[in-house]
Amino acid sequence: MVKNETVLTFYGGVNEIGGNKVLIKDGETKVFFDFGMSFALRKQYYSPPFLSPKSEKSLQELGILPKLDGIYRFDEKPREVDAIFISHGHMDHSAYLSFVKREIPVYCGETTKIILEALGEIRKADLEFNVEGINFQPFRTGHTVKVDGLEVEPVHVDHSVPGAYGFIIHTSNGAVVYTGDFRDHGAKDEMTREFVERAKAAEPVAVISEATNMTSVSVSSEKEVENKLNHVVSQTEGLVLAEFAYTDVDRLNSFYRTALRNNRCLAVSLRQAYLMEALSVDRRLRIPRLGDEGILIFRKSKERMYAWEKQIMERHPDKIVDVEHVSKRQQNIILTMSLYDLEQLAEIQPKPGSCYVFSSSEPFNEEMEIDFERLVNWLRHYGLPQYHVYVSGHITPLRLKAALKEINAEKVFPVHTENAELFAKFMRDTKSQVEHIEKGREYRL
Numbered sequence: 510m511v512k513n514e515t516v517l518t519f520y521g522g523v524n525e526i527g528g529n530k531v532l533i534k535d536g537e538t539k540v541f542f543d544f545g546m547s548f549a550l551r552k553q554y555y556s557p558p559f560l561s562p563k564s565e566k567s568l569q570e571l572g573i574l575p576k577l578d579g580i581y582r583f584d585e586k587p588r589e590v591d592a593i594f595i596s597h598g599h600m601d602h603s604a605y606l607s608f609v610k611r612e613i614p615v616y617c618g619e620t621t622k623i624i625l626e627a628l629g630e631i632r633k634a635d636l637e638f639n640v641e642g643i644n645f646q647p648f649r650t651g652h653t654v655k656v657d658g659l660e661v662e663p664v665h666v667d668h669s670v671p672g673a674y675g676f677i678i679h680t681s682n683g684a685v686v687y688t689g690d691f692r693d694h695g696a697k698d699e700m701t702r703e704f705v706e707r708a709k710a711a712e713p714v715a716v717i718s719e720a721t722n723m724t725s726v727s728v729s730s731e732k733e734v735e736n737k738l739n740h741v742v743s744q745t746e747g748l749v750l751a752e753f754a755y756t757d758v759d760r761l762n763s764f765y766r767t768a769l770r771n772n773r774c775l776a777v778s779l780r781q782a783y784l785m786e787a788l789s790v791d792r793r794l795r796i797p798r799l800g801d802e803g804i805l806i807f808r809k810s811k812e813r814m815y816a817w818e819k820q821i822m823e824r825h826p827d828k829i830v831d832v833e834h835v836s837k838r839q840q841n842i843i844l845t846m847s848l849y850d851l852e853q854l855a856e857i858q859p860k861p862g863s864c865y866v867f868s869s870s871e872p873f874n875e876e877m878e879i880d881f882e883r884l885v886n887w888l889r890h891y892g893l894p895q896y897h898v899y900v901s902g903h904i905t906p907l908r909l910k911a912a913l914k915e916i917n918a919e920k921v922f923p924v925h926t927e928n929a930e931l932f933a934k935f936m937r938d939t940k941s942q943v944e945h946i947e948k949g950r951e952y953r954l
């Protein structure tokens with residue numbers, strides 16, 4: 510019998526942070542790993558909300574959505590892709606599921622399924638993020654998923670969103686490891702350790718590795734973030750305003766504990782509340798409940814409320830606070846606030862001695878474009894000093910090199926990075942050959 514050929518093709522995540530779309534073909538079997546939105550490409554043409562894509566046609570025309578047959582729901586051709594695996598729920602890995610044929614099974618962690626479905630509700634009618642009707646097939650660590658001849662072993666990793674996985678893919682030509690996005694300095698570093706050990710044991714021929722953090726790396730940990738938050742909050746006399754990704758539950762825990770230690774309540778946004786409620790069914794996840802002491806839900810002043818917002822307000826009436834409440838009790842509150850909410854400051858009127866903590870894990874946030882210039886103008890106007898307290902969702906270079914040396918594959922394919930060349934040079938004294946990836950080119954194992 511002729512052995513199957515195994516071919517890797519990268520349709521995204523090449524010389525860019527995010528947008529990962531990796532196709533593994535093994536004989537007749539075709540499986541995608543991640544199907545994310547490319548912020549970098551999208552940013553070249555669009556600036557939402559006023560200039561945003563109106564159809565998948567323009568996204569394909571501009572090369573933001575790759576031209577592929579047998580995968581999109583708007584394409585009449587029969588399905589050609591057997592399955593899609595999603596490593597975690599960040600948009601740059603999952604958003605373009607929006608366009609995928611609903612009969613293609615989508616494998617992801619149980620927590621990721623909850624997150625994507627909750628975000629789907631929050632972002633209803635968003636062309637680029639719609640998971641309605643997606644055939645989710647949730648897995649957990651320890652499960653092995655078989656797609657024809659391919660066997661995929663998901664293993665949890667630590668990242669700035671819960672439910673993140675790396676994969677060990679057993680192909681006809683040896684194991685291929687895909688790291689997804691990972692780090693070993695978060696609240697769950699032991700998960701990454703386990704992933705590296707399992708990857709090593711598989712004696713892989715290739716590793717597809719993220720290499721995000723290569724320039725301006727800072728060394729810290731979630732524990733250190735919490736200590737720093739305490740340092741800031743314990744000395745603040747007025748309101749503490751906090752910006753962080755609402756899907757980052759480790760940061761949520763750090764802020765919540767800091768609030769309790771300092772006799773404050775943490776007022777979360779309605780969308781964070783909605784996600785927290787959805788995640789509360791996940792028993793393995795340790796996050797505060799909406800009913801817990803010290804949790805409040807901030808209701809912005811606005812005219813129109815969405816159905817999901819009304820649901821949260823109806824289910825937790827005693828937890829809802831508005832601008833007036835926050836304004837009166839500034840010294841007792843940490844208010845989480847996105848850049849879209851800065852308008853609320855006009856009604857809150859932060860007192861002298863208030864401050865702003867920017868705590869997003871990445872400057873290239875998975876949730877939005879950050880416009881620092883405008884943020885600083887608002888903070889200047891209200892006399893709010895800005896603290897930057899964060900830790901990256903991505904592994905640091907020395908730790909990454911150590912992990913890849915331990916896994917010891919013949920080839921390494923760097924994705925999710927703007928510094929592939931730097932990374933290749935940094936790795937040149939290891940036994941692994943770092944491949945130079947070109948988008949759309951086929952790499953035979």
Ligand SMILES: [Zn+2]
Pocket residue numbers: 526527599601602690925
């Ligand atoms: Zn990513």
